[in-house]
Amino acid sequence: MASSLLDELPCLLDEADELMARLSFNMNVLLPTVVAKGKKAVILDEDDSNPFTLRQHLADVDVEGIIKAFSKYFLATPTGITEKLQALLPSKPVQQHALQSLVAKIFHLIKRVYQWQQAAWEVLINFFVDSSHLTFDKHRLLASLLLNVVTKSVKLHLLWTSYPTISGVLALHAYLHSTKESSSESSTSADPSAQFHDPLHQPEYRLREFVLCFGTNPLIKIQQDLQQHERADDISRNLLELMLSCFDCYVGCHDLAHIQNQGLFDIASCFQGEYAASSLYQDLLALPQLEEWVLCVALCLPQHWKATAVRNASWQLWDFVQLVAQDRLVIFVHRDYVVNIHDLLSQQLHSALASASGPAQLSALQPLKATLRQLSKRAVRCAAAKRHERRVFVLWFLRNGVRLLEHNSALVAPLLPMLLAACALGRDEVEWLLAHYMNGASKLSPGYLKSKHFQRVATMYTLDPSVLIEVIAHYHRLRHLIEEKNHFVTRYYRLFLARADCEAIAYELQVILAKAPPNETQDGLDSHVATMLESFSDHSRFQIAPDAPAFASWRREWYQLSIYLLMSGASVPQSLSMLLDRACRHATYVQSLDRMLDRAVGFSKCWWHAEGLQHAFQRQLAHGDAGQAMSVLCMFNDLLGGQFALDEVIEVAESSLELALMDDQVVQMKTILGEALERVIKEAVVQEMALGAKLSPLDVIERMKLPKKHAGSSDKATKSASNQETTTTMMLLTPGMESRLPATSDPATESAAPLKTARKRLGALADALHSVMVSQSGELGLCELVERQVTRFVLSFLHGLITSDASEVATQCFLLKRSWSSALLYWQNLLRCVQSLFGLSERVDLPSLITTTLTTECQSDLDPRRIVLAAHDAARPSGSSNGDSSIVHWKLVDRIAVFYVSMLSTKCLSPGPGRGRPRWLASSVTHSFVLPPGNESTEMDPVKSTSPSALRKLMGIIGFSGMTVVRAAVEEYAAIHAKTLYECLEKDKIALIRLRLAFPEDQSEIQMAISIMDGLDRIIQILLRIGSAVFFIQQLDRLCPEDSTDKWIRRSQEAWGYPLSTHIQATWNLLPWAFVAGFHHGIWEKSVYLRELDATETNVHLLGCALGFLVRVFEPSMHADSKEDPAAQGREERRYVVQLVSQGVLSMRRVSPRYPSVAMLAVIHSFANTLSEAPSHPEGPASDESVEDRANTELHSWLPHALLEMALDTSA
Structure with missing residues (x-):
């Protein structure tokens, strides 16, 4: 049956x-x-x-x-x-x-x-x-x-x-x-x-x-099986009749643009929620299958291509084949395997000609050889263009379907036939693109054509990622909307069946049966068939329970009855048949919507072309619409999660394989997405920096609405700002600062076009990420991806400020890649770009994330001593390094600390601009570290990292706590060198004692004592390094004032384990003599370090800073046993040291006319200035003017009159 x-x-x-x-x-x-x-x-x-x-x-x-x-x-x-x-x-x-x-x-x-x-x-x-x-x-x-x-x-x-x-x-x-x-x-x-x-x-x-x-013709066996049957003609004729009966259906829905112009897809009427009752939607749903049917039937019946159907003699199978084959070159067979349909048609045509049954059939098929060749040439030239026109309508259809459901989700129920047709067209378009754009010329070009025919149009079959991804995006979005609102479909069509379909069927049956004779209807149906039809008028049969929608038995009965009537030659009225067929479709919507969606909207072909789609995804992120590119990632994630069925996989082992590969694919695409996010942020920041370089400072202040700095701002305001950990970060992470450029026509604004483009791309990617986060509800893990990638990008920038590199002498050096001014500006722009991603979104709290990250980076994990040792190891040749100097895993503040400690060990101070005046002191403290003379390195000038303005920019990044860590490392550096200085003094102790005994009378004894000192040059270098550290700490004191001025002095004292022993104290008492001996002309000329800098006031200023620091460090131990006031004792001790040094200056001047008296005046001035300052100041350090005035007052009481006269002579 x-x-x-x-x-x-x-x-x-x-x-x-x-x-x-x-x-x-x-x-x-x-x-x-x-x-x-x-x-x-x-x-x-x-x-x-x-x-x-x-x-x-x-x-x-x-x-x-x-x-x-x-x-x-x-x-x-x-x-x-x-x-x-x-x-x-x-x-x-x-x-x-x-x-x-x-x-x-x-x-x-x-x-x-x-x-x-x-x-x-x-x-x-x-x-x-x-x-x-x-x-x-x-x-x-x-x-x-x-x-x-x-x-x-x-x-x-x-x-x-x-x-x-x-x-x-x-x-x-x-x-x-x-x-x-x-x-x-x-x-x-x-x-x-x-x-x-x-x-x-x-x-x-x-x-x-x-x-x-x-062999050469793989389908010859199917053709032979049909021809060998004794009733082969009847079989072929009936199959041909069935195939040609689809021709009208195909022609009616093939020209989509014509259908659109007829008003079938009137969007205005769709918004009114009218039921999509047109039968054309069912034809569109079957359209992709129709094309495969006609091609496969033609491959089975090549000898009947020119035959006509009995019922419709105006059409031939070849007409149908031409209409379908002109739009495509290949068809899918299984997974990603495609075959060239024109090659198969040519093979079947030649086999039909070889097995022609008579001259009539041979004469009918012979002209098709030339016709097929022309058809193939036309398809190669025009298939892509024709498909483009079709794609325009499909995109319009899908886009409007999405817009309808986003406007009113309840429209999914009455418009379901139309939406399913749109999905079917979208799937066919995606598979056509995959078949034709993911295969090379060997697959697309028919073998019997010359290669030149395809080479002329090869560029038309080059994959454009935006085309494929755009279709997938709308196609994927439409399916998701239908699935999300399927409860509307179930409820709507359950009521449709119970109240509309059953009423219409019952009424139609009543009309038919009322006019029929007792034993036979008017259409020739016997009483048994009429009884079966009458059972469809029972309303209860169309009730489908909401909790358990069982299979509608009446649907199967109707299918079987309709086949029986068809085979027997009888029929029911077409109106009744259409009503029952429509009721069957509605029952399918209620009971098997998911299965229908899998058939109409499948993504299996996309998975079998995952590699090509990944490349398209990457290119779309870089150059196209990021929102549409995200649909590809969501599609693969849905396949991985089982929301979409993966067809063509049966084996358990292969299922495990594909599941693992899908997981890897999603991870790779998320990595690509993260890199794209990082890339667009970086691009926006770079364009911000480029635009900032073209604007004047006043324009930057005006356009960026930055506060102007007024002269004479109080130190109290500086102190208040410095006590906040990440002031700059918190200020920049507030909303409302995204667009800072007004729409003016000045040249600076015209140059902002790249910035606007970069920010537009950044905003588009942020919108796409946010929409996916909302729709996926965390399933894809994009929130964690964004947080992880932004954190990675921020850390990459922060850690990239200080890098470690090896120079030509095989020593490791720590480099500052950009000035602190540029770094702060980059950091500000980076924070603004990151803030513009999601604003104050609840899903991704980027401001708190960045604040936490920066706070963590400003808290040191290392002991200051380890930082100093790392800097020392880096200065040694690679073979002699005995410690781990790598900073790959170090935090930002530790990197900055080791950079400054390394710089103190290898750099020197720039000379002052003027000479011959004691007021060099006022200018020398404003200078910063520079490269030694003759250094050909391309590294950054240290003046850009140690000037007061540069340190203020640094504090804007790492805050007060970060500056404290840097200061602690520099203090540790000074303490370690103080210990090294003691060892050098201990080695030359005998010579220093002789030098002390010879002052000021015996000049020859002084020269002899200096000549036998082996480590005097080493002592001077250590003093200069200690002075550099002290000078840098003074710079930091101006930015980070607090009630802890003496902490670094106490750190040095604790390193020695005070109170000092008598032996250690006696050695330290020799320090002023070593200091004075360093200014002997022989030592001065022998010292490469000093001679290269021409013995400028910078060196003597550093020596003075070092001596002042060391005197204050060891001063408490000198008077530990005294019952007098320690402060008074300390003041007397400092006065004694100043006088001692002054006497040494006078003695050295008498010894040698080459003695740098002007430089000595500078060092005495600096020394007295340092020692006369109060140990601490409760409200921060006083201004430069007050310190200098107080120092000048102290000089008159501390320095010998002869030295003051010499200073006046020098000034004159």
């Missing part, structure tokens, strides 16, 4: 899908590329049923070589062949078992393919032998099932014939099988060649013949 086909045909289709999936997987497992892919994605186990495990055992075996060797001797067994083939096989039992298992699986699959094709054609032939009544408009369900079986049979045949190694696999299986049986029967054989399996004498000879059928 024909109605049984409703059960049999779907089973055949499901089995064909299973066979294709299993055959593809098992054949691909034998390929090395897929094996390597499986190794990475699947964890192999000891289960021999896992194909990957079996293939892993054959890693060292040339499986392809074995199969190729056996394929040559598929049907021949010459003498000596057995030994040659046996030598190719693996010798290990495990490998033999693995090879036999894999080959046996493929053998049984080919056997099942053969059996399936025999069963499928038997069903089709039995139906089409006698059936001449079926047309597409009479019974769409049965016609669709039959044509789908024909199509699936053609595709299955094309798939297995695409593997040229099938014959070798079957020959290998036959040999292994026969060898196994022979070895079980007898352990030896007299004739080794008798063991070889001869397929010609086996029961499965037909299977062997089936395998040998493919």
Whole structure:
């Protein structure tokens, strides 16, 4: 009974899908590329049923070589062949078992393919032998099932014939099988060649013949099967009639632009919620299938291309083929495997000409050779252009469907037929793009055409990522909206069935049956059929329970009854048939909407082209709409999460493989997304910096609305600002600062076009990320991705400020990559760009994230001593370094600290601008560190990192706590060098004692004592480094004042473990003599460090700073046992040291006229200035003017009169 086909045909289709999936997987497992892919994605186990495990055992075996060797001797067994083939096989039992298992699986699959094709054609032939009544408009369900079986049979045949190694696999299986049986029967054989399996004498000879059928024309076997039947003409004619009955349907919906102009897709009426009742929507839903049907049927019936149908003699199958083939070059067979449809048509045409039954048929087909060639040329030239016109409508259709549902989500129910049609067109467009843009010229160009025809239009088939991703974006969005609002569909069509469909069917039946005679209706239906029809008027049968929507039994009854009426030649009124068919569709919407969506809206083809889509995704992020690119990532994530069905996968092992690969794919695309986010932020910041460089400072202040700095600002305001950890960060992370450039026409604003473009791209990406975050509800992990990427970018910038590099002398140096002024401006622009991403979004709190990150980076993890040791190790040659000086994992504040400590060890101070006046002191404290003279390095001038303005910029980044860490490291540096200085004093202790005893009378003894001092040059260098540290701490005191001026002095004292021993104290008392001896002309000229700087006031200023610091460090120990006031004792001690140094100055001047008296005046002035300052100041340090006035007052009471006269003479 024909109605049984409703059960049999779907089973055949499901089995064909299973066979294709299993055959593809098992054949691909034998390929090395897929094996390597499986190794990475699947964890192999000891289960021999896992194909990957079996293939892993054959890693060292040339499986392809074995199969190729056996394929040559598929049907021949010459003498000596057995030994040659046996030598190719693996010798290990495990490998033999693995090879036999894999080959046996493929053998049984080919056997099942053969059996399936025999069963499928038997069903089709039995139906089409006698059936001449079926047309597409009479019974769409049965016609669709039959044509789908024909199509699936053609595709299955094309798939297995695409593997040229099938014959070798079957020959290998036959040999292994026969060898196994022979070895079980007898352990030896007299004739080794008798063991070889001869397929010609086996029961499965037909299977062997089936395998040998493919070659230049893989479809010849299907054509022969149809021609060999005794009623081949009836079968072909009925199949042709069925196919041509679809022609009107296809032509009616093929020209989409014409349909649009007719007003079918009136969006205004759609907004009113009218039911999409047009039958054209069902035709559009079936349109992609119609194109495959006609091509596959044409491949099966090449001898009937010019035949006409009985019912419609005006159309031929060739007309249908031309209409379809002019828009496409290839079609999908399975997964990503495509075949050129024009090549197949040419092969079938030549086979039809070769097997023509008579002159009439030959004369009808002969002209098609030239026509087919012209058709192929036209398709190569015009298919892409025609498809572009079609794509414009499809995008319009999808875009408006999305807009309708976003406007009113309840419209999904009445407009569902139209939305499903839009989805079907979108899927067809995506698959067309994948088939034609993801394959090269070898696939797209027909083989019988010259290559020049395709080369002229090759650029038209180059993938444009924006085109493909735009279709996927709207297509994916529309499906999501339908799925989200499917409860409207269920409720709407449940009520539609119960209140509209059942009423209309009951009324129509009442009209039909009321006019019919007692035993027969007016349409010739007998009483039994009328009784069955009358059962459809029962309203209760159309009630579908909301909690358990069981299968509507009346739907199956109607399908079977309609087939029975069709086959018997009877019919029901078309109005009743249309009502029942519509009710069946509505019941399907209620009960199987998800399955319908999977059929109409599938993304499996996208997964099989994941690599190409990933490249398109990356290019779209870089140059296109980021929101549309995000749809690709969401699509793969939905496939991974199981929201979309992955077709064409059956095997459990392959499912695990694809799941692991999908996970890797999503991770890779999220990485690409993170890099794109980082790239657009960086681009926006760079453009901000470029624009800032073109504007004057006043323009920057005005445009960026920065506060202007007024002269004479109080130190109290500086102190208040410095007590906030991240003042700049918190100020910049407030909303409302995104657009700072007014729309003026000045040149500076015109140069802001790149900045506007960069910020536009940044905003587009932020909007796309935010919309996905809202829709995905955290499933994709984009919130964590954004936080992680922004944190990474911020840390990359912060850590990139200080880098470690090796110079030509194999010593590691720490470099500041940009000035602090530039770094602060970059940091400000970076914070503004990051803030503009999501503002104050609750999902991603970037302001708090950045504040926390910066706060963490400003809290040191290292002890100050370790920072100093790291700087010392970096200054040594690489071979002598005894510590870890790498800063890769260090925090920002530790990097800055080691940079400044390293700079203090290797750099010097710039000389003052003037000479000959004691007021050099006022100018020397305003200078910063520079490179030594003659240094050819390209590293940054230290003046840009140590000037007061630069330090203020640094404080704007790391805050007060960060500056405290830097200060602590510099203090530790000074303390360590103080200890080193003591060791040098201890070595030259005897000479220093002689020097002290000789002052001021015996000049010759002074010179002799200085000459025998070995480490005097070393002592002076250490004093200069200590002075540099003290000078830098003084600079920091101006920025970060607090009640802790003496902390660094106490740190040095604690390093010695006060109170000092008598021996240590006696050694330190010799320090002023070493200081004075350093100004002897012999030492001055011998010191390379001092001579290169020409002994300027900078050096003596640093010496004075160092001596003042050391005196204050060791002053408490000198008077620890005194009962007098320690402050008074300390003041007397400092006065004594000043006088001692002054006497040394006078003595040195008498010894040598080359003595740098002007420089000595500067150092005495600096020394007295340092010692006369109060130990601490509760409200911060006084201004420079007050300190200098107080120092000048103290000089008159501390310095000898002769020294003051010398100063006056020098000034004059």
